[in-house]
Amino acid sequence: MTVETVSENRSFGGRQLVCRHRSSETGTDMRFSLYLPPAAESGPVPLVWFLSGLTCTEENFTTKAGAQRVAAKHGLAVVAPDTSPRGETVPDDADAAYDFGLGAGFYVDATAAPFDRNYRMASYIETELPEVLAGAFPVDGRRQSIMGHSMGGHGALTIALRNPDRYKAVSAFAPIASPINCPWGQKALSGYLGRDEAEWRRYDACALIEDGHRVGDILVDQGLADGFLENQLKPELLEAACGKAGIPLTLRRQEGYDHSYFFIATFVEDHLDWHAERLTSEG
Secondary structure, three states, X not given: OOEEEEEEEEEOOXXXXXXXXXXXXXXXXXXXXXXXXXXXXXXXXXXXXXXXXXXXXXXXXXXXXXXXXXXXXXXXXXXXXXXXXXOOOOOOOXXXXXXXXXXXXXXXEOOOOOXXXXXXHHHHHHHHHHHXXXXXXXXXXXXXXXXXXXXHHHHHHHHHHHOOOOEEEEEEEOOOOOHHHOHHHHHHHHHHHOOOHHHHHHHOHHHHHHOOOOOOOEEEEEEXXXXXXXXXXXXXXXXXXXXXXXXXXXXXXXXXXXOOHHHHHHHHXXXXXXXXXXXXXXX
């Protein structure tokens, strides 16, 4: 598969790339950013996935989070995919709302028309893009971890829970803890999957845990000044599900922090330290 380099910048001794390729899953061109640390010059390095939130592209985390310095320190590659398929033929929200359609793929494989043609972000992240990366870049597919923000935090948690043997660590910033139980999630899941709520459960972290899916441990940071906290994010539901299932959850409630990338940039080093520890351990 051909991968085109759209841009390349030197950063902390490594290479910050933005790439484009044709996706068989989405039927569109897809973009992703990839940071390769200096250690990648000597051979394959561990790979951390970052899944972004509503309205974002591959650019937001890449330019705002300040992750490159920490990734270089630990010798980690970091990939940030786009959040949805894009293009003139890709269906969007009827009212062009920010929380559905373009920029709001919710990391699901849509089954409801017309979105089922292009919105296959679960398979894109879980299957196609890993193969693209392994074929073109010095990344170690045996050492992967995943994290994300908001909608992307939901994506990271659910993908990790469905693939517990693939990811050595999972963390999230202000994740949508239970899409089944919030307006954002109810709109997205009904629009992409239809009205059968049993089909929604594989895209809800709390439901997956209730249904027996497990990961080793989870790190979550949540700002207490986040305007979406009570109505959309509901970390207490994840806390309860993990507690009942015996999954170690480190849920850090951060006084005064909101939903922005200022929040993410403040704590991204902690998260990458968490991932590096698990990616480089022998266990």
